[in-house]
Amino acid sequence: MPRVRKKEKLRAQPPLDLTIDRLSHEGRGIAQREDGKLVFVDGALPGEQVTVQVTFSNKKFDEAQVVSVQYAAADRVQPPCAHFGVCGGCSLQHMAPPAQIAFKQSVLADHLRHFGGLSPETWLAPLTHDAAVGYRRKARLGVRYVIKKEKLLVGFRERQASYLAEIDACAVMDPRLGQAVTPLRELIAGLQARDHIAQVEVAAGDRLPGHEDVALVFRHLVPLVEADRQAIIAFCASRGWQAYLQPAGYDSVHKIWPEQGPDRLAYHLAAFTPPAAPAGTGLTMAFHPNDFTQVNADINQRMISLALELLDPRPDERVLDLFCGLGNFTLPLATRAREVVGVEGVASMVERGYENARANGLGNVSFHAHDLTQDFQTQPWAGLGFDKILIDPPRSGALEVIPHLAKLGARRVVYVSCNPATLARDAGAMAEQGYVLVKAGVMDMFTHTTHVESIALFEKRR
Structure with a gap:
């Protein structure tokens, strides 16, 4: 049928x-x-x-x-967003946030038991925050011009469907972004290329001196006429935002406004100050709008603090940060440890790590590009020996890395995960290597969604 x-x-x-x-x-x-x-x-x-x-x-x-x-x-509870039930972005808005986080901890516990046959010696208190709305700082907004209805849609996909939901604002996104959905739709609707704009990547940083705090990246499928280009520039310039165009793949992204200055946003990590810097300076982390960064600034700060508390880096220790990205954990670790080595598969992120290390005056950190799904035993950094290791892999997990952890010499490992199933699988593999699951818990990185962010501490006991 x-x-x-x-x-x-x-x-x-x-x-x-x-x-x-x-x-x-x-x-x-x-x-x-x-x-x-x-x-x-x-x-x-x-x-x-x-x-x-x-x-x-x-x-x-x-x-x-x-x-x-x-x-x-x-x-x-009453969902905070008027588009709940149609928009597929957040499926748990009808559940009170404390119940959401309890549900996510039960998911993590089920996965650990099912895939790894494990339970932590101690459950960590869930890492939560007060802002259940207005927290999301990065998103990809779909764009579709419906010719038959002469209507332009900007937003997320409908629940259980491939169509874009018709929304005029997003309660979960940072207000700088969420309240701009309607003006953005009106901008694109007025472009000659309105039916050839595929998506808009939106990103926001902290409001810091010398940095614009929001950037828009327009993915367009045909070359833009000058009038369209100027309309996009005027829209962003009036708000003090950066404007980027993406005519093809990732490498084609380029900034068109402002004409001067770096193609960077930034966020501040107030709790981590380099030893040579004035007290309370903190770290400033610059990033390109297309770089991976955590979407929830408040939880990111708390997550880093929790990870360092669990790992407990000492001034005489060398620490390894695997899947380090632009240094979100690497640089905070470098304010506490003697030496930190960050390894990342994307070469541009290695460059960003060095850029941020130099800007923050950190000379005790190095970054290396390597595909961590492949053997790394012959890499020069792998022979240094490490006291402790932090792992923050993609959703696919870190299974290929685990057999090498004991060889690297670390007796304590902190694993930050965005997928409880692969964390549980990897925890089982770590148990086979003699690592005990000491602590585990969840973090409310994506309130109102079923996404489970978690953290676990392992110790070598045999």
């Missing part, structure tokens, strides 16, 4: 009344029909009695959406 006809047939079915038993790892309510078939329900919470409409069905399970809530859970 064609998919469209099947959806129409499901919509024609009468709604179901269900009681939600628990949440899936994706944050959907799980209920059981009278015939025993499982139903995954978007927008439902454990303990609730809901009326739902089935949107997908196969032999093993159904998927459904909440039509109405007959009995609400104590953790249900």
Whole structure:
């Protein structure tokens, strides 16, 4: 049966009344029909009695959406964003933030138990913050011009769909960005190339002297006429923002406004001051708008402090930072340790690391480019020997690195993870190498989403 006809047939079915038993790892309510078939329900919470409409069905399970809530859970709250339920950006806005973080810790515990057969000796208190909205400093906004309706859409994809949601603001994004959605849409709608702008990358830094604090990167599929280029410049110049164009791949990104000055934003790490700098100076971390940086500035600061507390670098120790990026952990570590070595697979990030080390007056840090999924035993830095190691890998994890940790000499490892499944898998592999999972916990980096950011401490005991 064609998919469209099947959806129409499901919509024609009468709604179901269900009681939600628990949440899936994706944050959907799980209920059981009278015939025993499982139903995954978007927008439902454990303990609730809901009326739902089935949107997908196969032999093993159904998927459904909440039509109405007959009995609400104590953790249900009014979503802070008017576009919740349509926009797919944040699927947990109907759940109170403390319940969200408790759910995420349960996900981490389940993964550690299932994939690694482990549980930490001590659970860390969740790392949280007060701002449940206005925290997200980086995002990729999709752009689509609907010719039949003569309407331009700017935003995120709809939930469970490939269409862009029609939004006029984003409550979760930093207000500098979230409140600019409508003006940005109006700008693009007025361009001759409005149906050839694919996306806009938005990034915000701290408001620091000598640095613009917001940048927009416009991905365009055809060359822009001069009038379009000037319109983009005027839009950004009026706000004191940087403007970039991206006519092709990543390497084609170039700044068009301001004409002078570096293509950098920056953020400040107040808690970490180089030994030779005046007290309270902190670190200033410059980055290109397309560089990877953590989206939540407050949690990033707290995460770095927690990582250093767990790792406990000493003035006489050499520390290794794997998957170091632009030095988000490397430079803070260098304010505490004798020497820090950062290794990263992207050469431009190595350059950024050195740039930031020089700007902050840190001479006890070095950066190296190497694909850490490949053997690195012959690399000169690998033979130095390390007292402690920090690992902050991508979602795919660090499985290829783990067999080498003991050879590097480190007895303490801190692992920062953006994927609890690969952290759990890697924790099992570390246990085989004699590392004990001492502490673990979650961090509220992405409030209102099902994304689980976590941190774990391992110690070598055999």
